[in-house]
Amino acid sequence: MPATMKRRSSSRRMKSGNGRSSRKGKDAIALLKEDHQMVRKMLKRLESNGSEDLLNQIEAELKIHTQIEEEIFYPAFRDSLRSQKDEHLYYEALEEHHVVDIVLPEIKESSEGSAEFEAKAKVLKDLVEHHAEEEEKQMFPKARKLMGAAELRELGEQLQERKQELMSDMGMRMRRRAA
Numbered sequence: 516m517p518a519t520m521k522r523r524s525s526s527r528r529m530k531s532g533n534g535r536s537s538r539k540g541k542d543a544i545a546l547l548k549e550d551h552q553m554v555r556k557m558l559k560r561l562e563s564n565g566s567e568d569l570l571n572q573i574e575a576e577l578k579i580h581t582q583i584e585e586e587i588f589y590p591a592f593r594d595s596l597r598s599q600k601d602e603h604l605y606y607e608a609l610e611e612h613h614v615v616d617i618v619l620p621e622i623k624e625s626s627e628g629s630a631e632f633e634a635k636a637k638v639l640k641d642l643v644e645h646h647a648e649e650e651e652k653q654m655f656p657k658a659r660k661l662m663g664a665a666e667l668r669e670l671g672e673q674l675q676e677r678k679q680e681l682m683s684d685m686g687m688r689m690r691r692r693a694a
């Protein structure tokens with residue numbers, strides 16, 4: 516196991532650690548799936564009405580979503596694995612985020628409404644849909660099996676908290692309502 520894989524081990528998990536386990540709020544998987552649904556809808560709209568403004572909103576949503584996954588959910592998932600055979604799910608997910616990071620700026624460089632913009636938007640949509648599907652069909656069910664309900668709730672709180680921070684950094688609170 517590479518040394519880097521131990522990085523972040525448990526650093527954010529169970530952060531509150533004071534015995535207080537909130538029953539409010541969504542668990543991590545519900546929160547991430549909700550994000551997926553919202554981005555799926557936005558990507559559909561991008562296909563039929565490819566505006567730059569919508570693309571900017573999608574970019575912000577994807578950046579926040581992938582960041583909270585990489586900072587909080589993925590490391591917790593990796594830590595929960597009892598064998599190395601499922602580690603490919605973790606590494607593949609990271610690589611797919613990386614590909615999204617490459618495609619996004621390319622779409623932004625092409626002119627709104629052009630055939631190139633539409634083609635790149637379609638590639639982004641396919642990519643994100645494939646990635647979200649793999650998380651929902653493979654990674655999340657495994658995470659649900661390996662982590663307890665309390666841990667998933669705790670992670671959900673951490674994800675929500677971090678998401679709020681990143682959203683306010685990006686000044687997204689209001690714009691999100693329009694999504």
Ligand SMILES: [Fe+2]
Nearest residue numbers: 581584608650
């Ligand atoms: Fe992801």
Ligand SMILES: [Fe+2]
Nearest residue numbers: 547584647650
């Ligand atoms: Fe995701």
